[in-house]
Amino acid sequence: MTVSELTASAQDYLKMIWSSTEWAEAPITVGAMAERMAVKPSTVSDGIRRLAKQGLVTHAPYGSIELTPAGRAHAVEMVRRHRLLETFLVQILGYGWDEVHDEAEILEHAVSDTMIQRIDEKLGHPTRDPHGDPIPSGNGLPHPPQGDPLTSVEPERTVTITRISDADPDMLRYFTQLGLGPDTRLQVLAHRPYADVTTIRVGDRDVDLGPSAAEAIWVVAN
Amino acid sequence: MTVSELTASAQDYLKMIWSSTEWAEAPITVGAMAERMAVKPSTVSDGIRRLAKQGLVTHAPYGSIELTPAGRAHAVEMVRRHRLLETFLVQILGYGWDEVHDEAEILEHAVSDTMIQRIDEKLGHPTRDPHGDPIPSGNGLPHPPQGDPLTSVEPERTVTITRISDADPDMLRYFTQLGLGPDTRLQVLAHRPYADVTTIRVGDRDVDLGPSAAEAIWVVAN
DNA sequence: CATGAATGTTAGACTGGCCTAACATAAGTG
DNA sequence: CACTTATGTTAGGCCAGTCTAACATTCATG
Ligand SMILES: [Mn+2]
Ligand SMILES: [Mn+2]
Ligand SMILES: [Mn+2]
Ligand SMILES: [Mn+2]
Numbered sequence: 001m002t003v004s005e006l007t008a009s010a011q012d013y014l015k016m017i018w019s020s021t022e023w024a025e026a027p028i029t030v031g032a033m034a035e036r037m038a039v040k041p042s043t044v045s046d047g048i049r050r051l052a053k054q055g056l057v058t059h060a061p062y063g064s065i066e067l068t069p070a071g072r073a074h075a076v077e078m079v080r081r082h083r084l085l086e087t088f089l090v091q092i093l094g095y096g097w098d099e100v101h102d103e104a105e106i107l108e109h110a111v112s113d114t115m116i117q118r119i120d121e122k123l124g125h126p127t128r129d130p131h132g133d134p135i136p137s138g139n140g141l142p143h144p145p146q147g148d149p150l151t152s153v154e155p156e157r158t159v160t161i162t163r164i165s166d167a168d169p170d171m172l173r174y175f176t177q178l179g180l181g182p183d184t185r186l187q188v189l190a191h192r193p194y195a196d197v198t199t200i201r202v203g204d205r206d207v208d209l210g211p212s213a214a215e216a217i218w219v220v221a222n
Numbered sequence: 223m224t225v226s227e228l229t230a231s232a233q234d235y236l237k238m239i240w241s242s243t244e245w246a247e248a249p250i251t252v253g254a255m256a257e258r259m260a261v262k263p264s265t266v267s268d269g270i271r272r273l274a275k276q277g278l279v280t281h282a283p284y285g286s287i288e289l290t291p292a293g294r295a296h297a298v299e300m301v302r303r304h305r306l307l308e309t310f311l312v313q314i315l316g317y318g319w320d321e322v323h324d325e326a327e328i329l330e331h332a333v334s335d336t337m338i339q340r341i342d343e344k345l346g347h348p349t350r351d352p353h354g355d356p357i358p359s360g361n362g363l364p365h366p367p368q369g370d371p372l373t374s375v376e377p378e379r380t381v382t383i384t385r386i387s388d389a390d391p392d393m394l395r396y397f398t399q400l401g402l403g404p405d406t407r408l409q410v411l412a413h414r415p416y417a418d419v420t421t422i423r424v425g426d427r428d429v430d431l432g433p434s435a436a437e438a439i440w441v442v443a444n
Numbered sequence: 445c446a447t448g449a450a451t452g453t454t455a456g457a458c459t460g461g462c463c464t465a466a467c468a469t470a471a472g473t474g
Numbered sequence: 475c476a477c478t479t480a481t482g483t484t485a486g487g488c489c490a491g492t493c494t495a496a497c498a499t500t501c502a503t504g
Binding site for chain 4: 007009040042043046047061062
């Protein structure tokens with residue numbers, strides 16, 4: 001069975017389950033899935049049951065949701081599709097990095113394996129998407145991600161952005177204004193704990209970031 | 223209501239109804255639609271009923287199927303999407319003209335209005351798809367098609383191909399071998415009526431075409 | 445550790461899209 | 475023009491995916 005034979009909704013479930021452990025260890029909950037897919041928890045419960053029946057996830061009632069090897073393979077393929085499409089939209093069609101997520105979220109279910117392959121070739125086998133996220137290779141091996149949230153960096157350190165969560169387009173536009181993107185270097189000036197503010201220096205400008213912004217940015221020391 | 227709010231199947235029905243009168247006058251029948259969409263007639267009957275309920279077609283039981291103005295607008299938009307996507311796949315992703323129809327048949331339901339617009343700009347507002355078919359403009363005006371089937375041309379005339387039906391990929395590959403495509407010039411040597419064979423000269427080669435091939439090719443005198 | 449709040453599941457209903465089988469109508473032919 | 479055949483419609487069933495409402499389980503906190 002190839003990933004194209006699954007329904008769009010099954011593809012999204014698998015991708016989301018896989019993604020939930022890419023940058024954090026927390027396994028995903030039914031409620032979180034429902035919220036992210038903008039459906040009711042009962043709908044997700046039902047969907048998970050169908051996936052379990054197909055052998056793509058394991059799930060005991062009220063228990064945790066785990067991908068089977070088959071489910072994981074499909075999930076990784078969907079992540080590959082999503083990120084290649086985002087890259088394609090930016091590189092070839094001139095989209096902004098804040099515009100591509102929603103478009104890719106639909107297209108990922110519609111493109112053929114052939115089209116993904118041609119896009120991959122046209123782009124020269126890219127390894128990171130416009131948000132810095134690793135693009136799993138065609139043989140199903142995800143590039144291991146690296147980095148830590150900006151919030152966990154000690155003050156005074158200079159770091160480089162590895163990825164920025166693409167969940168919020170408005171936030172991405174704000175980051176664009178600030179000159180923040182993958183591979184941007186910045187210095188962490190201070191965390192102000194009770195204000196939940198992280199101050200950074202990027203270029204010659206000092207910027208205060210609230211927790212949602214600071215948690216969307218992942219960095220490596222350098 | 224924009225065309226994106228319709229289901230994929232409704233979009234395909236409308237497109238097919240419209241297309242049936244683009245090159246021939248015959249209004250489409252339930253049976254023909256069922257065959258082309260590879261579903262049973264009862265399924266089409268049902269689908270037409272839903273479209274009528276939405277005010278997109280008019281249909282009396284056992285009567286003819288007609289698009290309403292709203293239905294026609296959606297249909298033309300879908301034809302535009304389909305043909306722009308075919309052109310895009312050939313021009314940008316290096317597809318062959320025999321490969322694009324099936325891919326576009328799916329993608330047309332998934333791309334956003336924005337993406338169609340960017341593709342149109344990237345391609346420089348093309349007016350014909352890889353098979354020579356006219357691409358309706360963004361304001362909903364279809365370019366009027368022109369030409370007559372090759373079978374209707376008098377012998378000895380020299381003509382130019384305006385379009386070739388994209389229904390059969392194998393046939394398109396055969397035409398590629400023969401050097402036949404949109405804008406190819408050829409001379410009609412003879413129609414042999416009971417053999418149902420049309421002989422043409424293309425370049426320095428004489429070729430016999432059977433009826434299905436000859437009917438797929440539309441030409442203008444020149 | 446008991447209990448109320450949060451979370452998750454099940455039951456039942458609805459829609460679109462498909463099917464088969466039975467039925468209705470239209471078209472063609474002797 | 476009657477009757478057969480081709481074509482189209484309806485009835486009833488199934489599945490995926492969604493919802494609301496009712497119910498079940500788990501978790502956290504007093
Ligand atoms: Mn998606
Ligand atoms: Mn991304
Ligand atoms: Mn289609
Ligand atoms: Mn075409």
